[in-house]
Amino acid sequence: MGHVRRSARQVNRVDRDLVIRSGNLPPTPVDAWLKSLTRSANKGVLWFAVAAVLAAQKGKTRRAAVRGVGAIAVASASANLVGKNLFPRRRPAAELLPIYRRLAKRPTSSSFPSGHSASAAAFTTALALEHKGLGRAVAPLAAAVAYSRVHTGVHWPTDVLAGAAIGVGAAYATLHWWPLGPDQPARTAQVAELAALEEGDGLLVLVNPNAGIAGEDATDVVKHRWPRATVVHPRPGADLIEQLADELSAGPGDIRAVGVAGGDGSVAAVAAVAAEFRLPLVVVPAGTLNHFARDIGVDGIDAAAAAVESGDGVVVDLAGVDIDDTQHRWFVNTASLGGYPEMVRLRERLERRGWPKWPAAAVALHRSLRRAQPIRMSLNGRSHLVWWLFVGNGTYSPKGFVPTHRPVLDSGMLDVRYLRADVPYSRLRFVLATLTRTLHTSHVYRQRDVAALDVRLLDDVERRVATDGEVGPLGRRFVFRSRPNALAIYRPSAAG
Incomplete structure (x- = not known):
C-alpha cells in the first residue's frame, strides 16, 4: 500500500512539473486556437461533425464514420460514467497557468481520466481500423485535442494518457460486436461473358435520386459515364418493378442490360426485373450502406463502368418470398x-x-x-x-x-x-x-x-x-x- 502511495505521489510530481513547463511556454497565436479546439470537442461535437462529413461518402469511409461514433459512445461511457466516479481527482490549480490560457468555464468533474482524450483516441483508432488513411489524417487533430486539455489547464498529463488508453480500447471493443469485413468481395464459381456496352449503348439505368443519406442524385454522373444509356427515374406512387417491366416491354427491343443507381431496396427491385427478362444487371452504389454492391466488389461507378466496357461478369443467386400465395418479393x-x-x-x-x-x-x-x-x-x-x-x-x-x-x-x-x-x-x-x-x-x-x-x-x-x-x-x-x-x-x- 505504501508503495502505491509513493508511486501516486511521484506521478503527481511529474504531472505538476509538466503542467508548469507547459505554463511557462511563451505566448503564441496557437494558444487561442487550442482554446477554441478544446471547446469544439466538448461532448464530442467536433468528432460528430467529422463523422457527418465522412458519412456522406461511400464504402469504407462511411463504415469508418459509423464505427468511430460507436467507439466514442463506448469511450465516453467508460471515461465519464465509470472512470471519473471510481477515481476522483482534483483538476490542476488555475494559477499554474497564465490567465490568457485558462478556460472561462472550467469543468468541475473528476480530472481522471480525460473524456476528451478518450473520445479523440476512440474516434481516430476506429477510423484507422476501417481505413488507415483516414486514421492517419485525423490523428494530428486528435493529438491536438488531447494536448489542449493540458495546455488550457483542465487536465494533468496522466489524465490524458489514461483517457487515450481508454479510447483505443473502446475502438477495439467495437470489433467485439461488429467485426471487420473482409477486404475481398464474395466469391462466386460461375463467370459470365456479358455484352460489352460501349458508352452504355443498350443499357437502361434506373436512378433513384432520393437514395443515400442526403438524397444524392446520381443522374448527372451516370449520364456522363454512359452518354448513350437510357436513364429513367422512379415515378411517384408507381411500383418500381412494374415501371421497369413496362419500360422494357414497350421499348424498342435493343436493351441488353439494366442498371440501377440506388440503395439495396432499389437494387432488389431492378434485380427482379433483370432476372425476369434474363438481362444482366449493372449496380452503381448510391444508397446508404450498399451491402450488395460491397459483396459483389463494386465500390463505385468507375468499377461498374469498367465491367460494362469489358463485359466481365458473374452469376449469383437471388432469393424470393411468396406472401399468402398472392404476392412475390425478391x-x-x-x-x-x-x-x-x-x-x-x-x-x-x-x-x-x-x-x-x-x-x-x-x-x-x-x-x-x-x-x-x-x-x-x-x-x-x-x-x-x-x-x-x-x-x-x-x-x-x-x-x-x-x-x-x-x-x-x-x-x-x-x-x-x-x-x-x-x-x-x-x-x-x-x-x-x-x-x-x-x-x-x-x-x-x-x-x-x-x-x-x-x-x-x-x-x-x-x-x-x-x-x-x-x-x-x-x-x-x-x-x-x-x-x-x-x-x-x-x-x-x-x-x-
Whole structure:
C-alpha cells in the first residue's frame, strides 16, 4: 500500500512539473486556437461533425464514420460514467497557468481520466481500423485535442494518457460486436461473358435520386459515364418493378442490360426485373450502406463502368418470398419478420416528419425493441415462439446477431436465424449474449441453412415482411426460396 502511495505521489510530481513547463511556454497565436479546439470537442461535437462529413461518402469511409461514433459512445461511457466516479481527482490549480490560457468555464468533474482524450483516441483508432488513411489524417487533430486539455489547464498529463488508453480500447471493443469485413468481395464459381456496352449503348439505368443519406442524385454522373444509356427515374406512387417491366416491354427491343443507381431496396427491385427478362444487371452504389454492391466488389461507378466496357461478369443467386400465395418479393440481401419491419415503418414515419435518417433509425430501434411482442409461427411444419426471424440470401458470416458479409454469392441456400421467445428470460439472455458476443452458443438463438423455408403465423395475426430494408405487405404465410444462378451481374474481373 505504501508503495502505491509513493508511486501516486511521484506521478503527481511529474504531472505538476509538466503542467508548469507547459505554463511557462511563451505566448503564441496557437494558444487561442487550442482554446477554441478544446471547446469544439466538448461532448464530442467536433468528432460528430467529422463523422457527418465522412458519412456522406461511400464504402469504407462511411463504415469508418459509423464505427468511430460507436467507439466514442463506448469511450465516453467508460471515461465519464465509470472512470471519473471510481477515481476522483482534483483538476490542476488555475494559477499554474497564465490567465490568457485558462478556460472561462472550467469543468468541475473528476480530472481522471480525460473524456476528451478518450473520445479523440476512440474516434481516430476506429477510423484507422476501417481505413488507415483516414486514421492517419485525423490523428494530428486528435493529438491536438488531447494536448489542449493540458495546455488550457483542465487536465494533468496522466489524465490524458489514461483517457487515450481508454479510447483505443473502446475502438477495439467495437470489433467485439461488429467485426471487420473482409477486404475481398464474395466469391462466386460461375463467370459470365456479358455484352460489352460501349458508352452504355443498350443499357437502361434506373436512378433513384432520393437514395443515400442526403438524397444524392446520381443522374448527372451516370449520364456522363454512359452518354448513350437510357436513364429513367422512379415515378411517384408507381411500383418500381412494374415501371421497369413496362419500360422494357414497350421499348424498342435493343436493351441488353439494366442498371440501377440506388440503395439495396432499389437494387432488389431492378434485380427482379433483370432476372425476369434474363438481362444482366449493372449496380452503381448510391444508397446508404450498399451491402450488395460491397459483396459483389463494386465500390463505385468507375468499377461498374469498367465491367460494362469489358463485359466481365458473374452469376449469383437471388432469393424470393411468396406472401399468402398472392404476392412475390425478391431480395438480394436479407428479409425478416418481427421487430425489424416495425422498426423500419417507425423510422420512415419519423423521416416524413423531418428527422434525419440515422437519428430516426436509432429512436425507432429503441422503441421497437421496447414494444416487441413474440410471434408464434410454424417453420417448415414445426411450431416455434420467436422474437424475430432473419432470412439471408446465401450464408452470412459471422454467426450471431449481426451478420456482416457473405463469403460466397452462389451457395443455393438461405441463412435462417431466429431468436427464441419460449426460453425463460429470453430477452435478458439475448442482451447478455449479445454484449458478450456469445449469442451463437446461446439457447435463445438458432441458425440453419436451408434451400426453402415455409413460415406460417399461428395466432390468427398478420405481420409485415421486410426485404432489403423495405417494408412489404401484411401476410400470414411466407414461403422463402433460394433461386440459384438467377442473375448475371457486371463485375470487374479483378474483384473475383
